[in-house]
Amino acid sequence: MAESISESDNVELTDDDLENKSKGQLIKKAGQLRDRRNELNQMASDRASKRDEFNAKTREKVDEAQEHREKRDELNEQVQEHKESRNELNAKANELFDEVDELKDDLELNEGKNVDELKEEIEDLEFKQQTEVLSSEDERELIEKIEEKREKLSDRKEKLDQGGDLEEIKAEAQEVRAEASKHHQKVTELADKAQEHHNDMIEAYREADDIRDEADEWHDKFVEAQEAADRHHEDFVRVQKRLRELDKEEEAEREDARSEKREAAKEEAEEIYQKFKEGETLDTEDLMKLQKAGKL
Numbered sequence: 342m343a344e345s346i347s348e349s350d351n352v353e354l355t356d357d358d359l360e361n362k363s364k365g366q367l368i369k370k371a372g373q374l375r376d377r378r379n380e381l382n383q384m385a386s387d388r389a390s391k392r393d394e395f396n397a398k399t400r401e402k403v404d405e406a407q408e409h410r411e412k413r414d415e416l417n418e419q420v421q422e423h424k425e426s427r428n429e430l431n432a433k434a435n436e437l438f439d440e441v442d443e444l445k446d447d448l449e450l451n452e453g454k455n456v457d458e459l460k461e462e463i464e465d466l467e468f469k470q471q472t473e474v475l476s477s478e479d480e481r482e483l484i485e486k487i488e489e490k491r492e493k494l495s496d497r498k499e500k501l502d503q504g505g506d507l508e509e510i511k512a513e514a515q516e517v518r519a520e521a522s523k524h525h526q527k528v529t530e531l532a533d534k535a536q537e538h539h540n541d542m543i544e545a546y547r548e549a550d551d552i553r554d555e556a557d558e559w560h561d562k563f564v565e566a567q568e569a570a571d572r573h574h575e576d577f578v579r580v581q582k583r584l585r586e587l588d589k590e591e592e593a594e595r596e597d598a599r600s601e602k603r604e605a606a607k608e609e610a611e612e613i614y615q616k617f618k619e620g621e622t623l624d625t626e627d628l629m630k631l632q633k634a635g636k637l
Contacts, residue, residue: 345562346384346569352377354576359583367580367587374577381570388563395556399549406545409538416535423527430521437514444507459494463487606630 352373362370466487475483613627 346381346565350377351569352573352576354580359579364584364587364591367584371577371580371584374573374580378570378573378577381566381573385563385566385570388559388566392556392559392563395552395559399553399556402545402549402552406542406549409542409545413535413538413542416531416538420528420531420535423524423531427521427524427528430517430524434514434518434521437510437517441507441511441514444510456494456497459490459497463490463494466490606633 352370354370354374358367358370466483470480470483470487610630610633613623613630616623616627
């Protein structure tokens, strides 16, 4: 930042200077005022350039912030669109899963073990029957368990067959839920990007404010220099006016002196002419005075 103007470098002019200083002193003062005025005008111009430079940078930062704002708003619109799609799909998936649960309840499929679990238990029991040495009583109990499991498996399969499109509905529900998850992922991804642009916008506006503060400081310094230059110019004009007044006064004094000289010469010539008319002999100088006065 530029330093303040040094008052010691400024040229002062008082009313007493105008009234009492000699013409030579005033001419010197005018030169000093002119030189300091030009110096201050150059200083003001330099400071205005710096101010304009910072103002341009401020505008660049504001433009950058507005670009981030536009991108943020655009992304937020996309976020809203994906949210609506996600919510619609989740609602549809919930309806389908509710339908699956209702079918299961109707077929009592929510109770007991599913087909895969029953198959696995039967395989384990059959493996035990084939690989272990059992007493007749134990083997009979094992066979009964296997038969019991097979009956449950058959009953479960029969109910599933009765359920018809249960698995299709379930698959559709899962597919719809997966699609909703994709939209949710987009919501998260786009919201993060929107937040980044929002943060960048805030930072750009903050930087613009800082740069604008510097521009304002340079403007204040410009005004300081320009006002000082204007004061020096006004004083320079005052001195010039006073010098013109002095010139007029000197010219008036010279004209008065010339008039007095002419009047004195006229009176002298008149006296010589009277002598001439009275018959006095005139010398060459007197004759020249008469000739100059137009008396001969």
